Amino acid sequence: MNHLPQIPAPQMRVPATYMRGGTSKGVFFRLEDLPEAARVPGPARDALLMRVIGSPDPYGKHTDGMGGATSSTSKVVIIARSSVPDHDVDYLYGQVPINDAFIDWSGNCGNLSSAVGPFAIANGLVDPAKVPRDGICTVRIWQANINKTIVAHVPVANGEVQETGDFELDGVTFPAAEIQLEFLDPAAEDDDGGGAMFPTGNPVDELEVPGVGTFKATLINAGVPMVFVEAAALGYDGTELQPAINEDPAALAKLEAIRAAGAVRMGLVERIEDAARRPLTPKVAFVAPPKDYVSSSGKPVKADEIALLARAISMGKLHHAMMGTASVAIATAAAVPGTLVNAAAGGGSRDAVRFGHPSGTLRVGAEVRQVDGEWTVTRAVMSRSARVLMEGAVRVPDGIF
Incomplete structure (x- = not known):
């Protein structure tokens, strides 16, 4: 009996943007652009995003993915229109270990926070009426990992995010436009809404x-x-x-x-x-x-x-x-x-x-x-910068989840 050879699975295309934010960079996705199985938390989402980054990689290089084999460059971000009143977008951040097969969703990335506002504006997730032709667009961000508000003040020129400028940030080679971030009530809270800034009650x-x-x-x-x-x-x-x-x-x-x-x-x-x-x-x-x-x-x-x-x-x-x-x-x-x-x-x-x-x-x-x-x-305030490095689609083998 003749057996037809098995046809390898094709690659799927997932719309994505590769961005630098502060001294980090990562792969940004709109929630609606993810495959349906990956639009909710769980093994399918993690499998997809680990494959995008190229983890786990026993060689520690991320050669077969978008990661940079460092903690600053092995990151993924999912952005959606906000489910929380008085906010523009929900921002979910995942830290992808290099050698281990899981994603840590337990915290935020303050550096990539600076890229959330620009991404949201450029991808139509912010009400166009809020975006000035020239000036500063204020984007209210719900940080979904830790349930906190971040306010990004994003420069806009000719109706588009202004990325170039003369703001210098140590740790980033080239200057760019300054983005001011406000982290509101940034002390962590527990699931019951309590929690102290000093969990032991002591400064030391x-x-x-x-x-x-x-x-x-x-x-x-x-x-x-x-x-x-x-x-x-x-x-x-x-x-x-x-x-x-x-x-x-x-x-x-x-x-x-x-x-x-x-x-x-x-x-x-x-x-x-x-x-x-x-x-x-x-x-x-x-x-x-x-x-x-x-x-x-x-x-x-x-x-x-x-x-x-x-x-x-x-x-x-x-x-x-x-x-x-x-x-x-x-x-x-x-x-x-x-x-x-x-x-x-x-x-x-x-x-x-x-x-x-x-x-x-x-x-x-x-x-x-x-x-x-x-x-x-x-409140805590700092200045950062952000820039789109590449946009289009990432490819990952079909059938990974």
């Missing part, structure tokens, strides 16, 4: 890390859950660049152990081992008083230009600049007397802070207040 805790030691730590929910420790307690001075950390497996293991212990102490996971399935949050960072250093681009950063030094770990590696949500946490913690971040910045009170990171400096503002003995943050 003694954090016991099994097999590693005990560290002073500031555990804060603002922008993203963060575990701050002192650089000196780790043997650092806060001027470290990526090679010093990322080429030291023992250092990365210690920082991951601190992150996992912090996750348990903050009530995000029940057991230390559960933190591995939640690599996006919390994040761990170390801080230090200001000191002269040379950034990764060769640009000198002077101690008198900054209030403190900060280095943060993202998905198991030292970030090349600073995550946007971590920047919110830094500004918020710097504004609260008694935190390790505030101490590194010299103490006192402040409503804005400029800090040094591996690629240069960043200024972020935060408005905090104390009510009935508990601290809360009402």
Whole structure:
């Protein structure tokens, strides 16, 4: 009996836009453009988006996908008309691990938040009556991962998003148009609508890390859950660049152990081992008083230009600049007397802070207040930029779900 050869499955085309937002980039989709099975959360959606990025990749290169094999470039975003009153769009963000077969939906990406407004305007998801011919279009964004509001102020020229300009952002090679972001009430909340900015109630805790030691730590929910420790307690001075950390497996293991212990102490996971399935949050960072250093681009950063030094770990590696949500946490913690971040910045009170990171400096503002003995943050503000890199359709093999 003759058997006809099996015809390989064709590739499907999924409309998408590849965008840079802040110091990150990712693949953006309109919810309505996804295959029907992927329009709802679940295994089909995750399978599609992992294949788009090229994960899991045991070679760690993302050669067969759109990912860039770093935490800053292995990201996906889904945008839809908002289901929440007084908002323009819903924004859902997924962090795609490089070597593991899952997507972490537990947090937001502050950098890619800057690209949401431009994408929404360009794709007709914002009421045309709200878009000026020339000026600033205000886009109210519902961050669906964490149920928070972000307000993006997007420049518009000739009725279209203005992408080019002279705004420079350390960590991004070329200048672009400035986009101001407001993160409203960014302190994380639990499922019951409660939750404190300091989950333990303390600006500083003694954090016991099994097999590693005990560290002073500031555990804060603002922008993203963060575990701050002192650089000196780790043997650092806060001027470290990526090679010093990322080429030291023992250092990365210690920082991951601190992150996992912090996750348990903050009530995000029940057991230390559960933190591995939640690599996006919390994040761990170390801080230090200001000191002269040379950034990764060769640009000198002077101690008198900054209030403190900060280095943060993202998905198991030292970030090349600073995550946007971590920047919110830094500004918020710097504004609260008694935190390790505030101490590194010299103490006192402040409503804005400029800090040094591996690629240069960043200024972020935060408005905090104390009510009935508990601290809360009402708003954080920062400037970013965004740009479309490519638009059209991504292709993935049919039949992957």
